[in-house]
Amino acid sequence: MTSVLQNVAIDCANAYELALFWSKVTGRPLHPDDKPGDRETEVLLAEGPVLYFNEVPEPKTVKNRLHLCLRPDTSRDEEVERLLGLGATFVGDHRNPDGTGWAILADPEGNEFCVLRGESERA
Template sequence: MVSVVQNVAIDCANAYELARFWSEVTGRPLHPDDKPGDRETEVQLADGPVLYFNQVPEPKTSKNRIHLCLRPDTSRDQEVERLLGLGATFVADRREPDGTGWAVLADPEGNEFCVLRSTSERA
């Protein structure tokens, strides 16, 4: 027997707005029933679990213990620029001179995530 990951839960201050940001990041839709003011929302990923946003009263106070790593279909650096334009903030540069490494960004509520090299950049 095994367990299947149903969703990745993200506590947040504004579930709908943070889900809209991640919908733009992933290019995937919100659940059709989600609307502004909802305390629980979902981004429906193409395969696997959904991103589940749960509105909580307490603010984020420290570094994430778990985070998402994104592999873009464009170059890593192009994706970093796109995400910054959507409202992400730059946290740390872990890119190396030889092209390896990643960039650490944060979503509008401060949740860190990484942008990796694309598949073509790794080839």
Template sequence: MVSVLQNVAIDCADPYELARFWSEVTGCPVHPEDGPGDEETRVMLREGPILHFNKVPEPKAVKNRVHLCLRPDSTRDEEVDRLLHLGATLVADLREPDGTGWTILADPEGNEFCVLRSASDRAGTAPHP
């Protein structure tokens, strides 16, 4: 017997607004039955588990023990710029001069996540449109 990963739960103050941010990040929809003011909101990823946002009363206080790592289909640097424009904040820039490394960002409620190098970054080629 095994267990199947159903969702990744993210505690937050405003589930719908945070789900909207992550919907933009992933290009995947917020569940059509979820809306402003809901205690729980979901982003329906194309593959894998659902992103499940839960309303909690306390604010985030310390570094995440579990975080999401994103591998963009554009370059890492283009994706970092896009996510900053969507409302993410820079936590740590661990990019190296040789192109390796990653960037740690935080979503609008302070949850950290990483942006890794894309396949084209790792291959040393430009992404295909």
């Protein structure tokens, strides 16, 4: 017997607004039934599980133990700039002079995620 990964759940203070941010990040739509004020929302990814946002009463207080890693279809640095323009904040720089490494950003509620090199940069 096995289990199938249904979703990646993200606790948050405002499910709809955070789902909108991640919808812009991924270029994928919200569930068609989601609307402002919903306490649970989903971003429907092209493949794999959905991103599920669930409102909780407590704020984020420490570093994530689980995080998302994004591989952009552009360069890593171009994607970092785009995401900063969407409302992300820069957390840490693990980019190396030889072009390897990643950047750590946080979404509008402080959840950290990594931006990896794009496919063309890895070739």
